[in-house]
Amino acid sequence: MxxxxxxxxxxxxxxxxxxxxxxxxxFEAVLGDSPGLHRVLDTDAHEGPVYVAAEDALYxxxxxxxxxxxxxxxxxxxxxxxxxxxxxxxxxxxxxxxLQTGVRTANGMAGDDSGGLVVCQQGTPSERxxxxxxxxxxxxAETLVDGLRGAPLNxxxxxxxxxxxxxxxxxxxYGHLQGFRPPPQLGDYVYRWNPASDRLTVVADDFDxxxxxxxxxxxxxxxxxxxxxxxxxxxxxxxRPHHIRAFDVLDGRRLGPGRLFAVTxxxxxxxxxxxxxxxxxxxxxxxxxxxxxxxxxxGEIALPGAVNFTFGGRHRxxxxxxxxxxxxxxxxxxxxxxxxxxxxVRGA
Numbered sequence: 001m002x003x004x005x006x007x008x009x010x011x012x013x014x015x016x017x018x019x020x021x022x023x024x025x026x027f028e029a030v031l032g033d034s035p036g037l038h039r040v041l042d043t044d045a046h047e048g049p050v051y052v053a054a055e056d057a058l059y060x061x062x063x064x065x066x067x068x069x070x071x072x073x074x075x076x077x078x079x080x081x082x083x084x085x086x087x088x089x090x091x092x093x094x095x096x097x098x099l100q101t102g103v104r105t106a107n108g109m110a111g112d113d114s115g116g117l118v119v120c121q122q123g124t125p126s127e128r129x130x131x132x133x134x135x136x137x138x139x140x141a142e143t144l145v146d147g148l149r150g151a152p153l154n155x156x157x158x159x160x161x162x163x164x165x166x167x168x169x170x171x172x173x174y175g176h177l178q179g180f181r182p183p184p185q186l187g188d189y190v191y192r193w194n195p196a197s198d199r200l201t202v203v204a205d206d207f208d209x210x211x212x213x214x215x216x217x218x219x220x221x222x223x224x225x226x227x228x229x230x231x232x233x234x235x236x237x238x239x240r241p242h243h244i245r246a247f248d249v250l251d252g253r254r255l256g257p258g259r260l261f262a263v264t265x266x267x268x269x270x271x272x273x274x275x276x277x278x279x280x281x282x283x284x285x286x287x288x289x290x291x292x293x294x295x296x297x298x299g300e301i302a303l304p305g306a307v308n309f310t311f312g313g314r315h316r317x318x319x320x321x322x323x324x325x326x327x328x329x330x331x332x333x334x335x336x337x338x339x340x341x342x343x344x345v346r347g348a
Contacts, residue, residue: 019302019330026292027299030279032333037301038089040329043080043096045322047271048109048158050117051312052136058082058312059099059117059136060322061106075180077106079117079134082327087313089329101139103132105180108158108169108212108308118144118167120156122175125182129153131169131193145193148200151185158212158271162219164252167193168203170210170224177231190224192253203255208241212272212282212308215249217337222247222255223280225269242268244282244291262295271308273319276337281319283307288321288330301330311336 019037022028044063051058064075079099085091105122112118116135123129130146130153147153155175160168172188175181190204190213204210208228215222226241243263248256267285274280278293287303309321319330
């Protein structure tokens, strides 16, 4: 995402007694009898959390920093790994390691069925933005797609994989707004890439700043957040989009007309996920908001500074949340859809 949330993060002490806020009785099915919110460990966890079941590990991208020479136009971003230990929290700092790769300015990520990571590489002034696949065992990286008919991508932000093998991602022009990418040659689009045909297709072209995206459990709906209200670091323009839109997926290849699903307040939405019961989760300034399938806000996980999150754990009932300064874990009754990454093996 384009902004850090350190200021908001200071508003919450560890282990808050009011960690879960109920707006509708339907939120009880999310929480169950004994929900909990736990600090996993302190680290610069920013974006792209991916839980790999075969390793009981969480991967994420770090907070952008100036590079080793102090240059702001080449922000340094790492991919880190936390070796988890079931539901034991907090964990020791030495459980964090850096995955050595050549990926630059990484942002959102998704795991594939072979345990690899599909990474949104935002690029630099001289290096093209791209979708990259990284082997977690070796750190070896390969470029999947970096442009549309010769025009370079802007700065890919978030990515999801569909069960048919296609890869869907958002490509806002935040890299240019932040000063480390040249002026865009493409619009702020949502894309579908088919590895089998190496074909990249624009599936939505009417966003201000498309950001997070997630499929419904049956993959018949695609939810996309629009963070257009955020145009500069730390900014919020309430007259610009700060909402979630829903699209019907047609023939697995195209999107129907978008419809407003929900507006997030305070702030703009970033990360988004859908659980096995079709409830929608989105991060905003106050934490993670949870919406019923009809778009009604039913509850919140009060964690100011939450950036992105993913379902994980042996029972898929732990929501691992990145917050710039730490990783947190919300233990819920709700579960993520399908099997965790790394439990199936298919061709990459």
